[in-house]
Amino acid sequence: MSALLEIDDLQVTFGQTTLADMVRGRRRHVRAVDGVSLQVARGETLGLVGESGCGKSTLGRAVLRLVEAGGGAVRFDGADVLAMSPDELFRFRRRAQMVFQDPFSALNPRLTIGETLAEVFRVHRLCPPSEIGDRVRRLVTTVGLSEEHLGRRPKGLSGGQCQRVGIARALAVGPELIIADEAVSALDVSIQAQILNLFQHLQQEMHLTLLFISHDLGVVRHLCQRVAVMYLGRIVEYAPTEELFRSPRHPYTRALIEAMPRMRAEAALPQKGLAGEPPSPAQRPSGCAFHPRCPSAMPVCREDPSPASRQEGAAQVWCHLYDGTVPAMERLAAVQGA
Numbered sequence: 001m002s003a004l005l006e007i008d009d010l011q012v013t014f015g016q017t018t019l020a021d022m023v024r025g026r027r028r029h030v031r032a033v034d035g036v037s038l039q040v041a042r043g044e045t046l047g048l049v050g051e052s053g054c055g056k057s058t059l060g061r062a063v064l065r066l067v068e069a070g071g072g073a074v075r076f077d078g079a080d081v082l083a084m085s086p087d088e089l090f091r092f093r094r095r096a097q098m099v100f101q102d103p104f105s106a107l108n109p110r111l112t113i114g115e116t117l118a119e120v121f122r123v124h125r126l127c128p129p130s131e132i133g134d135r136v137r138r139l140v141t142t143v144g145l146s147e148e149h150l151g152r153r154p155k156g157l158s159g160g161q162c163q164r165v166g167i168a169r170a171l172a173v174g175p176e177l178i179i180a181d182e183a184v185s186a187l188d189v190s191i192q193a194q195i196l197n198l199f200q201h202l203q204q205e206m207h208l209t210l211l212f213i214s215h216d217l218g219v220v221r222h223l224c225q226r227v228a229v230m231y232l233g234r235i236v237e238y239a240p241t242e243e244l245f246r247s248p249r250h251p252y253t254r255a256l257i258e259a260m261p262r263m264r265a266e267a268a269l270p271q272k273g274l275a276g277e278p279p280s281p282a283q284r285p286s287g288c289a290f291h292p293r294c295p296s297a298m299p300v301c302r303e304d305p306s307p308a309s310r311q312e313g314a315a316q317v318w319c320h321l322y323d324g325t326v327p328a329m330e331r332l333a334a335v336q337g338a
């Protein structure tokens with residue numbers, strides 16, 4: 001499998017200045033994405049998970065050049081995305097699309113669904129104007145809506161139906177890659193399942209490559225072949241989905257899994273969940289950013305911010321428990337103490 005999308009040491013920095021900073025004439029920079037490397041193979045579904053604020057959306061948006069990356073590289077089918085001219089970018093966005101969390105506000109309230117979708121065909125000149133009607137009708141059926149919906153405006157649709165329109169709009173250009181950012185998070189659980197099934201169906205039928213972003217591990221579990229776990233701007237574990245659930249390596253991954261209600265019931269795990277404050281890049285802890293919340297934290301974790309990446313089975317993990325910096329006995333004590 002060749003990688004369709006390659007992200008290499010990507011950095012995104014935002015200026016965040018509070019009132020107090022302004023008074024003192026300070027400018028603060030936060031690293032929302034702090035050296036992320038990932039590959040997504042053609043036809044693969046990769047889940048990107050982590051708590052709110054860890055940089056998932058920023059990563060997805062940087063890949064599509066909706067926010068500016070401060071460093072690193074993004075290659076799509078071998079082409080350097082960060083160096084693309086406006087023309088190249090326009091063509092790239094025919095091949096890579098985003099589906100957003102809030103389907104309702106992502107749609108123009110004044111346009112009917114038919115008009116919204118027709119617009120995409122027009123802007124991208126995807127077919128002769130005489131064929132647009134047909135293409136739009138085929139598209140809505142593909143996402144499980146009917147022609148009857150074409151005349152409605154967003155407020156005449158349910159949340160799930162709006163998200164189907166959002167997906168249809170992304171599919172209109174015939175993309176190879178879709179980045180879905182919390183695409184089911186705003187929906188009721190029963191509707192979530194329907195939309196996840198739709199993604200699964202589309203992915204198989206159209207051989208789509210999917211980067212599926214969610215704060216909810218349960219959502220990516222059945223859809224994604226591999227999962228990348230993100231904590232405060234960095235990937236901490238990267239593994240095939242089954243392997244991740246069967247033997248999570250990073251203490252953060254473990255905590256996320258233990259916090260999932262269904263997993264606790266299945267595996268008779270204790271309800272430990274995640275202690276401590278969710279992270280903010282504005283207050284990055286010293287050392288490993290997870291150490292203040294980590295049940296296995298060792299002295300080195302307070303000091304060294306960059307555990308080396310290690311292969312553990314089919315998983316890749318960035319954690320001092322695995323990177324050989326501490327003796328085996330100390331490691332064992334840290335894990336047992338957890």
Ligand SMILES: Nc1ncnc2c1ncn2[C@@H]1O[C@H](COP(=O)(O)OP(=O)(O)O)[C@@H](O)[C@H]1O
Nearest residue numbers: 014015032051052053054055056057058059281
């Ligand atoms: N446009 C922006 N300007 C300043 N800070 C931002 C901006 N977008 C995101 N951030 C900050 O970057 C960090 C990551 O945000 P985000 O990518 O939205 O996380 P997630 O999608 O994982 O919830 C957060 O601390 C957020 O406050």
Ligand SMILES: [Mg+2]
Nearest residue numbers: 056057058182
């Ligand atoms: Mg987000």
